[in-house]
Amino acid sequence: MVAVAELAGVSVRRGTALLLHDVNFKVEEGDRWVIIGPNGAGKTTLLALLSTQMHPTTGVVEVLGEYLGAVDVFELRPRIGVASSSIAHRIPNREKVADVIVSASYGVMGRWRETYEEMDHARALELMRLMHVEDLAGRTYGTLSEGERKRVEIARALMTDPELLLLDEPGAGLDLRGREILVKTLSELCEDPDAPTMVLVTHHVEEIPEGISHAMLMAHGSVVAAGPIDEVLTDEKLTAAFGMPLHITKIDGRWTARAA
């Protein structure tokens, strides 16, 4: 198996704060990872390394065969799709949904004077169908519900045909209906053999789509457990990560957790 990303002995320090401590993590081609942990566990920091937005203080980060620190990250970034609230905040509200997606092929936020190929428009349409937002193509981004926005943001992240897809809390702020539509759409993506290798971050096991193959539990900047999802999402390991007695169950491929 080819490693799409690998962290070896990675720590990240900011002043006296240790954001990540001796993290080892390997993502192989075709893997669908979920990273779970309480607030402040270091999940966003880990995604910042994988998306080449941050360098480690110590240790080695390899992404798509290149080592951070020895590669021009601007060449690497188009090969990585990212959907996160910080990117979403930069999308202009007046932008049409179809343009939000197609403009990713130029790496721009909001259309300006670029001209797009027919191929780009066809790809954007294909992705809108994949994310079930094709009916919203003509709407402006600012008029969408939170759930619709999330699916548009993921379609945008897929526009450059990335080899690695990073999703930072896609279910945050969604109501039950919005969450269920998103989880179903993400399940379809996870089960699509042509979809890129994926790493999804969430706080809630209820947001884990079917088709996720691996899980990592984090706490206090360290890895509590990592591996095939059924081996990692156990009462004992979840309890250790969240620091309270928890009971987790899996029914029809979906997970729920509550205090034990």
Ligand SMILES: Nc1ncnc2c1ncn2[C@@H]1O[C@H](COP(=O)(O)OP(=O)(O)OP(=O)(O)O)[C@@H](O)[C@H]1O
């Ligand atoms: N520049 C910084 N200086 C000091 N501490 C920082 C800095 N950036 C982040 N931190 C701290 O590092 C820890 C890890 O942050 P991170 O955002 O990676 O956690 P997270 O698991 O994504 O949390 P959340 O679930 O709340 O989004 C937090 O305690 C945060 O306050």
